[in-house]
Amino acid sequence: MTRKTLLLACVLLVGLGAWAAPKPGGEMVIGFGTDPESLDPNKITSAPAGMVLTHIAETLLLMTEDLKVAPLLVENWTISEDGLNVLLYVRKGVVFHDGAPLNAEAVKVNLERFRKSTYAFLLFPRVNTIDVVDEYTVRLNLDKPFAPLIAHLTHNFVAIVSPKQIAELPEGKDIAEPVGTGPFKFDKWVRGDYVRIVRNDNYWGEKPYLDSVVFKVVPSDATRLVLLETGQIHAMMRVPPLDAPRVAATKGLELLQIPSVRTIYIAFNYQKAPFTDVRVRQAINYAVDKEAIVKEILGGVGGVSDAAIMPLVFGHSPQEPYKYDPEKAKSLLADAGFPKGFKCTLYHPTGRYMKDAAVAEAVQAYLLEVGIEAQLITMEWAAYLAFLRKPVNEATFDMFMLGWGCVTLDADYGLFALFHTSEWAPVGSNRSFYSNPTVDSLLELGRVAPDPTSRKAIYASALKTLWEDAGWLYLHYEGQLNAQRTVAKGLIHHPREYILAHKAWLDQ
Amino acid sequence: MHILKRLVKHRLALVGMWVILAFLVVAAFAPQLSPRDPLKFSLANKLKPPSAEFVLGTDELGRDLLSRVLHGTRVSLMMAVVSVALGLALGTPVGALSGFYGGAPDILTQRLVDILMAFPGILLAIMVVAVLGPGLWNTMLAVGISFAPTYVRVVRSSVLEIREREFVEAARAVGTSNLTIVRRHILPNCLAPLIVLSTLQMANAILWAAGLGFLGLGAQPPTPEWGTMLGRSQDYIRIAPHYALFPGAAIALAVLGFNLLGDGLRDALDPRLRGRL
Numbered sequence: 083m084t085r086k087t088l089l090l091a092c093v094l095l096v097g098l099g100a101w102a103a104p105k106p107g108g109e110m111v112i113g114f115g116t117d118p119e120s121l122d123p124n125k126i127t128s129a130p131a132g133m134v135l136t137h138i139a140e141t142l143l144l145m146t147e148d149l150k151v152a153p154l155l156v157e158n159w160t161i162s163e164d165g166l167n168v169l170l171y172v173r174k175g176v177v178f179h180d181g182a183p184l185n186a187e188a189v190k191v192n193l194e195r196f197r198k199s200t201y202a203f204l205l206f207p208r209v210n211t212i213d214v215v216d217e218y219t220v221r222l223n224l225d226k227p228f229a230p231l232i233a234h235l236t237h238n239f240v241a242i243v244s245p246k247q248i249a250e251l252p253e254g255k256d257i258a259e260p261v262g263t264g265p266f267k268f269d270k271w272v273r274g275d276y277v278r279i280v281r282n283d284n285y286w287g288e289k290p291y292l293d294s295v296v297f298k299v300v301p302s303d304a305t306r307l308v309l310l311e312t313g314q315i316h317a318m319m320r321v322p323p324l325d326a327p328r329v330a331a332t333k334g335l336e337l338l339q340i341p342s343v344r345t346i347y348i349a350f351n352y353q354k355a356p357f358t359d360v361r362v363r364q365a366i367n368y369a370v371d372k373e374a375i376v377k378e379i380l381g382g383v384g385g386v387s388d389a390a391i392m393p394l395v396f397g398h399s400p401q402e403p404y405k406y407d408p409e410k411a412k413s414l415l416a417d418a419g420f421p422k423g424f425k426c427t428l429y430h431p432t433g434r435y436m437k438d439a440a441v442a443e444a445v446q447a448y449l450l451e452v453g454i455e456a457q458l459i460t461m462e463w464a465a466y467l468a469f470l471r472k473p474v475n476e477a478t479f480d481m482f483m484l485g486w487g488c489v490t491l492d493a494d495y496g497l498f499a500l501f502h503t504s505e506w507a508p509v510g511s512n513r514s515f516y517s518n519p520t521v522d523s524l525l526e527l528g529r530v531a532p533d534p535t536s537r538k539a540i541y542a543s544a545l546k547t548l549w550e551d552a553g554w555l556y557l558h559y560e561g562q563l564n565a566q567r568t569v570a571k572g573l574i575h576h577p578r579e580y581i582l583a584h585k586a587w588l589d590q
Numbered sequence: 591m592h593i594l595k596r597l598v599k600h601r602l603a604l605v606g607m608w609v610i611l612a613f614l615v616v617a618a619f620a621p622q623l624s625p626r627d628p629l630k631f632s633l634a635n636k637l638k639p640p641s642a643e644f645v646l647g648t649d650e651l652g653r654d655l656l657s658r659v660l661h662g663t664r665v666s667l668m669m670a671v672v673s674v675a676l677g678l679a680l681g682t683p684v685g686a687l688s689g690f691y692g693g694a695p696d697i698l699t700q701r702l703v704d705i706l707m708a709f710p711g712i713l714l715a716i717m718v719v720a721v722l723g724p725g726l727w728n729t730m731l732a733v734g735i736s737f738a739p740t741y742v743r744v745v746r747s748s749v750l751e752i753r754e755r756e757f758v759e760a761a762r763a764v765g766t767s768n769l770t771i772v773r774r775h776i777l778p779n780c781l782a783p784l785i786v787l788s789t790l791q792m793a794n795a796i797l798w799a800a801g802l803g804f805l806g807l808g809a810q811p812p813t814p815e816w817g818t819m820l821g822r823s824q825d826y827i828r829i830a831p832h833y834a835l836f837p838g839a840a841i842a843l844a845v846l847g848f849n850l851l852g853d854g855l856r857d858a859l860d861p862r863l864r865g866r867l
Contacts, residue, residue, distance in 0.1 A: 304825050324637070324829050371633070378633035379650070432806065440650055440822075443811045447631045447651060450812075458811055 104587040109294045110570060112581050113306045113318040115433055116463060117274050117299045122257035123192075123241040124199035127467070129344075129487055132238035133580040134277050134297050138179075139241035139262025142170065142189065143232065147576045149394065149491050151236055155184060155263065165227030165532065170235075172218040176286040178244035179261045179268075186214040188245040193222075195248055196240060203499060203510060204234040204490075208529070227530045229537055233490040238578070265290040265584050274299055291572070291587035301433050310335065310565055316588070317566035317573055317581055320436055323381025329565050339383065340562040340575045344487040345392050345496070346435055348428070348445065348555035349514035351480055356424060363552035364404070365414035370448040371406035376558050379440050384561035389545045390497060392559035394577070397493025397528070397541030401549040404556065411452045423453020426480035429469070432460045435485050436560055442483055445555070456481065470513045474506060477515070484513070485560065489578045493541040498525050501548060514554075520547050596858040603854020609847030617664045624657035628814045637830040647832040650822065655833065658814035659840050665815045666844060669730050670795035674788050676734025681741020682784070686772050688742065689749030699742065706739040712798050719807045726815075729808040733798050737791055744787050748780040782859040789855055793848035800841050816841045 118131035123139060126132060144154040158171045176184040190212045197206050208228040213221040222231075234240065244261040251257060259268045263286065266279035280294045298315055300306040303322045309315045311332065321329055321337065330337040350357035350366075357363060372386045385393075388400040415423060428449075430442035439460065446456045461469060470482055488496035499505050502525050505512040524544040531537045549556075564575050569590045574582040597603050616623060625645070635652035638644050646655040688699040706714065718732035752758065753776060761771050802808035803817025811818065816837040823834035 302825075304827070322825060324826065328828065374633040378636050378652075440825075444631070444633060444651055446812060447629070450629070460806065 104291045104572060104585075105589065106291045106587070107293050108588040108590070109296060110292050110317070110573075110583055110586055110588060111296045111298050111315040112573075112583065113298045113300045113309055113315040114581075115299070115301055115303065115306065115320060118271075118277065119464060119467075120256060121260050121268070121271065121277075123239055123243060123260070124195060125256050126239055127200055129489075129579040132489075132578070133582075134279075135241055135260060135262075136238045136264070136580065137266040137279055137295065137583065138264045138268050139243050139260045140264045141236055141238060141241055143235045145233075145236040145489070145491070145578065147574050147582075149577060151232060155189075155242055156235070159232065161232075165229075165530075166224045168222040168224070168231060169215070170220045170222070172220060173286070174218055176263050177284060178246070178263050179282060180244050180246055182244045182246045184242070184263055185217050186220045187217075189220050189242060190214055191245040191248055192242045193220075193240075199239070201237070201239045203505070204237055204240060204495075205231070227532065229529055229531060230490060230492040230494040233492040234495070237490055237495075238580075266295060269294065288585065290584055292583060295583045295586075303433070307565070310567065313567065316570040317564065319562070319564050319579070319581060321563040321565045323379075323383050323436065323563055326381060326383075326563055334568050336566050336568055338562075338564045338566065338575050340564060341394060341577050342384070342487065342560040342562045342579055343392060343394060343489055343491065343577050344435075344485045344560045344579065345387060345390065346438075346441070346483070346485045346557045346560060347387070347390070348481050348483045348557060349516075350554070351477060351514060352517065352553075353474055353515045354477075354480065356418065356420060357480065359418045360551060361414045361418040362420065363555075365411040365418070365452065366449065366454070366555050367404035367552050368407045368414065369411035369452045369454070370445055370555060370557075372404075372557055373406065375441055375444055379437050379444060380558065380560075381563075383436070383563050384558050386558050387556040390500070390548050390554065390556070391488050391493055391545070395488045395491050395493055395496055396534070397538055397545075399538075399542040399545055401546060404552075408448075408452050415452060415454075420453070423449075423455065425455045425457070427459055427478075428456040428481045428483070429459050429461065429466070429479050430483040431463055431466050434463050434466075435483075436563075438483065441557065445483075445557075471508045473508055474515045477507075481555070482513070483557075486511075487579060493537075493544075494525070494528055497541070497544060497548075498529070501525065501553065516553050518547065518551060518553075521551075521553075593858050597854055600854040600857060602850045603858070606847045606850025606852075606854060609843060610851060613663055613667060613844055613847065616660055617667045620660045620664050624654075624660045626654040626657045628653060628657040628661040629812050630654070637826055637833065639830070640832055646836045647830070649819065649833055650826060650830075655836055658819060659816070659836050661814040662816045662819065662837065662840065663844075665726070665809060665813060666796050666799060666841075669726070669733070669799040669809075669815075670792045670848075672730045673733035673737060673795045673799070674791050676730065677737025677741050677791065678784070678788060680734065680738040682745050682777070682780075684738070685742040685745030686749050686777060686780070689746035690753055690768065690772050690776065696746075700746070703739045703742050706736075707743070711736045711740075711794070712801055715798055715802060716805070716807065719802060724802075724807045724810060726809045726813060729799050729802050732802070733795050736798075737795070740787065740791070741784075744783050745780055748783055749776055752776050752779045786852055786856040786859060789848055789852035793845045793852065796841065796844050796848070 114130055116130040118134050120126050121135055140155050142156040144152045146152050155173055156170045157173045160169045172186055193212050208224050209222045210225050211223045215221050247261045265282055265285045267282045269278040269280045271277045277297045281290050303320050306318045310318045329335050376386050391398050432439045446458055449456050499511040501516050501521050503517040503522050506515050507513045524540055528537050528540045569588055571589050572586040632652040635648050636650050638648040640647045644654050688696045714736035715732040718735050722728040761775050800817025803815045804821040809815035809818050819837040827834050
């Protein structure tokens, strides 16, 4: 009896084991909304592009899905006592897809190239020089301590490509087909349609199960959902929130709710009247019911912003909310000299963020209630970003909607680029031309402060100033609502708004 | 009188006429007929199905769909009238002069019209909007401009026929100036095809304006416009089908009305069909 039970248990275990063991082979199709603007690490600026690139070209350090820094191409690192020297120990035995070896020189070449990147601020100008100490050791020499440096090295835009590819790249050309060290190799990119990657059989780590992965571009959320339901894609980003209950109840589909680190805001042209008046900016914050937007339009996915960065980010501290109060908004507007409101423009993307157009339309409706007549203007994503990258004397907008994923999970990344005066567009991402000396000096201090406790205090006071100054119309932070077919196993849905197929397999 | 009598006998045309009449009444009295302000929103009431409170349900911001569809009648009819008038005003003189004078200017204009007509009209309209930017007035301008080539063609072909008739000859013999001949003798005789064309183009104008709105290039929010509403509704079609249904039905009905009337008018105005109806 006992032996029989034992045998049965063994059979069951083996059976279960066989059932759960990943099956190799197959092609997985992942649906997302926005075609990458580029696959050159120096040129990419958005999460969708980062998601594709990170399968091909790896970073020095990894931000895991539970938001911890882990080794990747760099196995270990040390920071000198004064914070001015950072030693990076490069992993041995890693080769690029073209056969070139990964070593200290390759890392240096990549980081030097990154000096000219859109996101160079992640490392430069704080990093003065880069030295190759020995074949597998790199030293970064800083001019001042730079607390967020290690977090920045996890950023997917600091991806490492083959030094051979960089050397052979013609002057002024971008990398079109990145050659990295990742578990997948670049195969094909049909612009606006899909990117296909294939398994790298020589991957240094745990080899992927899938033969290939296709990232399919489907701009409409509703269409993407139909493709998932009919089995044409295996996983998708951004399920329309109001469809979520139906998806959860559908057999063969899995609904996943994952946090995101993205904050959605509406920024003002800070250098243009009437938005130069803090009362006007505060009035707009009081005029819009953010709670209702999150509950009714976003279906409760995400949360109302209580600071310029979302709660998971280091340095976050909650502020006193601007409660929906149209009467207070009207009186603030009257104090500012606009008892009857005013006309303005509100630019917004369509299909980039969760229900972005509907949110913009709701904001328009709320503003109209206090007399502010906002004209909605929407643009295609690439044109939109270009429009918002004009210098201050050419900028024509009054307000615009945008999101910022604080992907390094460090307040510096979520604040410095968006609020520091030195980051005004077109140089950086301060597209609203925000400028406040108090905020500037706090943000600079946050970068050099030695320990987490003092940094936390510095960011708390920066966030408070930004909040009271009503630097934005603070809206909400997003949550991710993804879905996959139950045959898709092992996919990682990352808070950076990535679906990762590194360890995925198809159960069919 | 003849024509009206024949039109009344044409049963489908009569249906079309009643439909259009109904839309005209709705357009004229939209504020009185609407139970609510079409811009009044309440997020808590979003995407409600038709009920006693909201007869046609609500949209994604909780606005009353009935009020929005009723106000949309105004917007759509106005867009149709303005763009057809624009097409007429642009196309008729060009067509008349081109047909009357003939020769090199005629060939030149007709080749230009050929080029314009090689594009599907809606594409031409999209092109115009792309240049001018989206919006209600630009939509009318775009649709009007893309209608002009058809008017040029129709007017020209009528003029070619009429200019050879005896009464034109007679007018010329007594020394009437060319411009007066075109104005007093030729254009009035082109009226029949123009009336038919304009009625049919009203249907097209509604459809195109709605199409541009659907693509987000037409009337901008919060303007209640059928096509824009239909465009917004597609995200919610699985959970709130009523949102797509009613603006869609309004577009279909208005287009049908103008098409039926246009067909009836063509039959009534065609001398060859006289007596057969």
